[in-house]
Amino acid sequence: MSIFKSNKSKLYLQKEVSLLREEIAELKNINSKTTENNKSVIDNKNLANSIFEDAAIGMAIIDKSLKIVKYNQAFYNLFGYNDNEIVEMTYLDFIPEEKKPKAIQLFEAMFASKISKYQNEQVYYKKDKSLLWLKLTVNVINNLNGEPEYILGMGEDITESKRQENIRKVVYNISIAVNDSQSLYNLINTIKNNLKLIIDAEHFFIALYNEISDNFSVPYIIDKKESFKTFPAEKTLVGLVQKNRKSLLFDYKEILELQSAEEIFIAGNLSKQWLGVPLFNDEKVIGVIGVHSYDNENAFDNNDLILLEVLSNQISASIQKTKSEEAFKIERAYFKELFDNSPEAIAIVDNSSIIININNEFTKLFGYTKDEAINSTIEDLISTPESKDEAQNLTIEVSKGKVIKTDTKRKKKDGSIVDVSLWGTPVMLDKGQLAVYAIFRDISERVEYEKQLEEAKIKAEESDKLKTAFLTNMSHEIRTPMNAIIGFSELISDPGTDKETQKEFTKQIYNSSNMLLQLIEDIIDVSQLDSGNIKINKKSINVSGLLTDLYSKYVKEKEKERKKNIELLLHNPFGDSIAYIESDAYRFFQIFSNLLNNALKYTNSGFIEFGFDINQKDEPIFYVRDTGIGIPEDKTETIFDHFTKIEDKKILYRGTGIGLTITKKLINLLGGKIWVESNLDIGSIFYFSLPGKVILQQTSNSKSIKHINYNWIGKKILVAEDDDINFAVVKASLAFTHAHIQRVMTGEHAVKKCFNENFDLILMDLKMPVLSGIEATKQIREFNSNIPILAQTAFIHNNEKELCLMAGCNEYITKPTKSYVLLDIINKYISNGK
Numbered sequence: 001m002s003i004f005k006s007n008k009s010k011l012y013l014q015k016e017v018s019l020l021r022e023e024i025a026e027l028k029n030i031n032s033k034t035t036e037n038n039k040s041v042i043d044n045k046n047l048a049n050s051i052f053e054d055a056a057i058g059m060a061i062i063d064k065s066l067k068i069v070k071y072n073q074a075f076y077n078l079f080g081y082n083d084n085e086i087v088e089m090t091y092l093d094f095i096p097e098e099k100k101p102k103a104i105q106l107f108e109a110m111f112a113s114k115i116s117k118y119q120n121e122q123v124y125y126k127k128d129k130s131l132l133w134l135k136l137t138v139n140v141i142n143n144l145n146g147e148p149e150y151i152l153g154m155g156e157d158i159t160e161s162k163r164q165e166n167i168r169k170v171v172y173n174i175s176i177a178v179n180d181s182q183s184l185y186n187l188i189n190t191i192k193n194n195l196k197l198i199i200d201a202e203h204f205f206i207a208l209y210n211e212i213s214d215n216f217s218v219p220y221i222i223d224k225k226e227s228f229k230t231f232p233a234e235k236t237l238v239g240l241v242q243k244n245r246k247s248l249l250f251d252y253k254e255i256l257e258l259q260s261a262e263e264i265f266i267a268g269n270l271s272k273q274w275l276g277v278p279l280f281n282d283e284k285v286i287g288v289i290g291v292h293s294y295d296n297e298n299a300f301d302n303n304d305l306i307l308l309e310v311l312s313n314q315i316s317a318s319i320q321k322t323k324s325e326e327a328f329k330i331e332r333a334y335f336k337e338l339f340d341n342s343p344e345a346i347a348i349v350d351n352s353s354i355i356i357n358i359n360n361e362f363t364k365l366f367g368y369t370k371d372e373a374i375n376s377t378i379e380d381l382i383s384t385p386e387s388k389d390e391a392q393n394l395t396i397e398v399s400k401g402k403v404i405k406t407d408t409k410r411k412k413k414d415g416s417i418v419d420v421s422l423w424g425t426p427v428m429l430d431k432g433q434l435a436v437y438a439i440f441r442d443i444s445e446r447v448e449y450e451k452q453l454e455e456a457k458i459k460a461e462e463s464d465k466l467k468t469a470f471l472t473n474m475s476h477e478i479r480t481p482m483n484a485i486i487g488f489s490e491l492i493s494d495p496g497t498d499k500e501t502q503k504e505f506t507k508q509i510y511n512s513s514n515m516l517l518q519l520i521e522d523i524i525d526v527s528q529l530d531s532g533n534i535k536i537n538k539k540s541i542n543v544s545g546l547l548t549d550l551y552s553k554y555v556k557e558k559e560k561e562r563k564k565n566i567e568l569l570l571h572n573p574f575g576d577s578i579a580y581i582e583s584d585a586y587r588f589f590q591i592f593s594n595l596l597n598n599a600l601k602y603t604n605s606g607f608i609e610f611g612f613d614i615n616q617k618d619e620p621i622f623y624v625r626d627t628g629i630g631i632p633e634d635k636t637e638t639i640f641d642h643f644t645k646i647e648d649k650k651i652l653y654r655g656t657g658i659g660l661t662i663t664k665k666l667i668n669l670l671g672g673k674i675w676v677e678s679n680l681d682i683g684s685i686f687y688f689s690l691p692g693k694v695i696l697q698q699t700s701n702s703k704s705i706k707h708i709n710y711n712w713i714g715k716k717i718l719v720a721e722d723d724d725i726n727f728a729v730v731k732a733s734l735a736f737t738h739a740h741i742q743r744v745m746t747g748e749h750a751v752k753k754c755f756n757e758n759f760d761l762i763l764m765d766l767k768m769p770v771l772s773g774i775e776a777t778k779q780i781r782e783f784n785s786n787i788p789i790l791a792q793t794a795f796i797h798n799n800e801k802e803l804c805l806m807a808g809c810n811e812y813i814t815k816p817t818k819s820y821v822l823l824d825i826i827n828k829y830i831s832n833g834k
């Protein structure tokens with residue numbers, strides 16, 4: 001069929017229309033015409049008929065019911081329907097569903113004489129369901145009364161030019177979408193919508209090939225019957241395209257043949273036609289784009305295949321681009337997340353030290369915001385003046401491609417210095433080093449920890465040294481009195497020793513024993529203070545009385561030490577009034593004793609003054625001042641540490657170095673503080689504070705200690721004691737009281753004896769064989785609740801006192817006991833006796 005050029009066809013059209021119009025008018029009025037006109041009418045009719053029949057363009061006449069009452073050969077050629085089929089059809093059966101309402105409207109308007117002529121480009125379905133584009137001209141055909149009767153439609157086939165135009169449009173749209181689409185999905189969606197314009201893309205898919213798994217993934221599918229996410233390449237039509245590396249167009253028969261030859265396996269619905277085109281990237285098939293139809297065996301032809309091939313290049317390029325853009329975006333997102341929220345502070349710096357970017361941790365560590373940091377020189381921003389050169393060198397080294405790691409210091413925005421561990425890593429690109437990654441980690445805690453560790457190590461070494469010194473000292477401190485005790489004990493029993501010498505030896509033994517006892521008490525105190533086992537017994541204590549007692553004690557001590565050159569002075573700011581404070585009397589006495597012992601030890605002449613003053617808050621500040629050897633300034637703190645002794649090369653001072661440790665700990669326990677002021681060779685003042693105010697009580701006669709000689713003639717005392725020496729001490733202490741003493745050596749005997757005889761008092765040793773003192777007391781209490789039982793122990797256990805009192809003892813006395821203390825306690829019970 002020849003194709004008319006559009007202006008040429010226009011000419012024909014005009015001519016044809018006017019002739020047709022005439023012919024139809026004639027047809028209608030044929031019977032009413034006169035015979036003389038018949039010949040010319042028939043001629044005209046034949047002419048019109050032949051023009052209508054032979055016209056190169058499709059023509060059809062449509063009546064008011066939109067039925068096709070007449071059509072020509074060209075119309076048949078265009079659509080392919082025969083007479084029998086056309087009889088059953090209306091105009092609407094030729095056009096797509098969505099066009100129908102508009103067509104009805106148009107015809108109504110034409111039959112109502114509102115429109116006489118209409119021109120348009122219109123899409124139709126051929127009999128084989130393929131699309132047909134016509135350049136359409138419709139004209140109203142009026143009857144003789146001038147009323148619309150028929151419509152003449154004439155259509156010129158413009159499918160090919162329309163197709164070419166659409167292809168150009170589609171290619172253009174797709175190339176725009178390649179640049180604009182935000183994601184692969186959007187792009188494919190655009191491709192699909194555009195394809196619809198040129199081929200039947202009702203069932204459309206893009207499958208991307210994965211070489212490793214030999215599978216296809218389906219990022220996009222429009223299919224009314226199937227939906228896949230992935231499927232294997234093997235035994236599928238898509239797989240065949242991939243393997244053959246070329247476009248394949250199959251019809252229904254071919255698909256069935258492939259299936260029976262087991263070339264493919266299709267589980268679901270079979271297509272009537274299937275077209276797949278490979279997507280190439282370089283030489284590789286990266287996927288397949290396809291369309292298929294479930295109901296039209298002529299949906300696609302070779303032109304469609306070529307068209308899809310043309311598009312496939314565009315599509316693969318755009319898939320590649322979108323894919324790499326997406327991959328880039330993903331990588332960027334990963335990097336951004338990693339960079340922004342990294343636990344390390346990171347700065348990216350160019351080769352001339354200018355900061356390009358910093359992350360959140362950098363802001364947290366150094367205090368600078370992104371705006372403040374970016375474009376500054378990193379050395380100016382965070383280096384200390386001392387580390388500036390070092391920082392510059394590091395940047396230079398890293399920009400040469402080296403990785404640097406060092407621990408250093410950097411400055412924060414607020415000026416404070418922070419210890420950091422710094423990694424400098426070059427950022428490389430193909431062409432070379434691009435920038436520097438500076439990663440900072442705050443290591444202040446680690447540095448502090450290391451410092452503490454170092455200090456602890458030094459301390460441990462020191463304490464090790466001190467301990468060795470202590471043990472050496474201790475051995476000396478123990479051996480000296482022991483030596484005296486053993487030596488004099490031996491000498492005393494020598495028959496040649498006269499009475500006077502014996503007395504002197506006894507005195508030496510007594511003094512040495514006291515020294516040993518003091519040493520042991522100190523050691524126990526230190527260990528109990530360290531383990532927190534010392535309990536404080538606070539009550540109102542008579543400070544004035546205790547100071548007077550201390551004065552008396554140290555006057556004697558001074559004499560004993562033969563320190564006649566020293567004057568002992570007591571300072572009490574309240575004179576006759578008695579000063580009271582809330583504290584522990586025993587510990588108060590112990591603290592002062594330790595300080596006075598030292599003052600006496602380290603002073604050879606001058607004076608020792610002790611006592612107290614009150615501060616502005618009416619709190620007492622106690623002190624011991626001496627005119628002794630003094631303490632070097634750098635030792636005024638350490639002398640309070642365990643085992644610290646200041647060695648004097650010239651004179652050897654005896655001592656273990658624990659007196660001041662005990663003193664300080666006790667004062668702290670009582671809630672106070674101790675400190676010292678001292679000058680070498682001039683003297684020292686030890687001060688200590690205790691909490692609470694001083695309360696005064698006016699008195700006329702002060703108390704004095706009385707030494708009483710007790711007379712307990714006729715009183716019976718039972719002494720339960722397994723140790724001979726301890727019994728000898730008790731016996732000697734009671735010797736002048738004339739009391740009658742009986743001894744038992746076990747708890748069991750004590751119970752028996754008490755059951756059978758009457759006693760005025762029992763002295764009960766707690767640690768005895770067979771039955772302990774506590775058990776014995778319990779048993780005695782079952783039959784005698786009145787007899788005073790005084791428990792004696794050499795072992796100090798935490799809750800022994802409570803156990804003892806609970807068992808029924810009246811007193812708990814620790815050994816060794818000064819004889820007058822023991823007598824005083826016994827007197828309390830015996831004089832009230834039965």
Ligand code: ADP
Nearest residue numbers: 598599602630639645646655656657658659660
């Ligand atoms: P020590 O048993 O050695 O006396 P301390 O703990 O009581 O132990 O005292 C520690 C050290 O403090 C002493 O070895 C001595 O060097 C110094 N010291 C304590 N008191 C005085 C003082 N009053 N005058 C001079 N030095 C003193």
